[in-house]
Amino acid sequence: MLDLADELNRWLEEGRDFAVATVVAVSGSAPRGPGAALAVDADGTAIGSVSGGCVEGAVYDLCAQALKDGQAVRERFGYSDEDAFAIGLTCGGVLDILITPVPAEGPGRKVLQVALSSAARGEAAALARVVRGPAGLLGRALAVRPDGSCEGELGGQPDLDRAVAEETRTLLNAGRTATFDIAEDGSHCEPDLTLLAESSVPPPRMLVFGAIDFAAALVRVGKFLGYHVTVCDARPVFATRARFPEADDIVVDWPHRYLRRTGTDDRTVVCVLTHDAKFDIPLLEAALRLPAAYLGAMGSRRTHADRDRRLRERGLTEAELTRLHSPIGLDLGARIPEETALSIAAEIVATRQGGTGLPLNSSQTPIHHGTGARRSRAASRVGSF
Missing domain, CATH: 3.40.50.720 (NAD(P)-binding Rossmann-like Domain)
Structure with missing residues (x-):
């Protein structure tokens, strides 16, 4: 999401309702990595991309639906063997995408504004969101600053918030966007939550x-x-x-x-x-x-x-x-x-x-090198080199 910081920060300031689809996991060949995002506002305006075109239409529709029902959902898109033109990645990869509504009066809006406004100013900031877990926590977010302070809460559990902020700060200091697993009590024993921590750092x-x-x-x-x-x-x-x-x-x-x-x-x-x-x-x-x-x-x-x-x-x-x-x-x-x-x-x-x-036609190496392990460049400000 932070790769769209300039535009989304403006949408927040204008009071727009919108939904954001974010790539949270990738396997196989895929054109974009974790953190890549597509956003759709209530008027149907779209910015960004999650797949370079393969599944944009279906994700657009999911964003529109999320705006109507107000629920965060996670969807998986993969290759369709039966029909290469069906909804799926014809390049053979698999994308997991989180779709999160951001209503004008939503409780999580301030959290997003802290992270997005910092990123838009070219300052270091991170956003950690629950991408796997109970339905009530899906999409919940913390905005984390370089000093470890944060905005927001994840289900009213201080121990969880502190642990997530610490993990996210470590990734921010390294300029990385990645997922990590954690338990609802903030421990690493029997983790039942997965969070995506997106880092935004000044351009290289x-x-x-x-x-x-x-x-x-x-x-x-x-x-x-x-x-x-x-x-x-x-x-x-x-x-x-x-x-x-x-x-x-x-x-x-x-x-x-x-x-x-x-x-x-x-x-x-x-x-x-x-x-x-x-x-x-x-x-x-x-x-x-x-x-x-x-x-x-x-x-x-x-x-x-x-x-x-x-x-x-x-x-x-x-x-x-x-x-x-x-x-x-x-x-x-x-x-x-x-x-x-x-x-x-x-x-x-x-x-x-x-x-x-x-030339790719004379090389046997993967077209997208290390996509699964690499964060999205998404914009220079997401820690690209």
């Missing part, structure tokens, strides 16, 4: 070093993928807002100095496009010793060989150097900046998702 960062035309194209792609994009270059004549209107931040500084000052984490993407040794070498020496999800550097194979030699002379180890994607990007035959940006983005996605970068 993309650091682009080198204010060149290829960087301008990469900024646009980075924003499309949901990154907070920073462009850094030591040359003030090139690092300007006019050249990079879509960048979140533009920094004029020596790249290695800015990198050490800003820091990185295990979701950060670093793209070095300067291909100039006086910038590249000190920058890469620092970057390869910092946490990052992806680190790529532009340049020819000759440039890469020279870069590799210089970095080894500075004491970088084989393990550190293997983290570097250089020359940057996948082999798409790219030439113009937009094509090159696409090849870089493709390599970032393949690295993130464990893809091979090969």
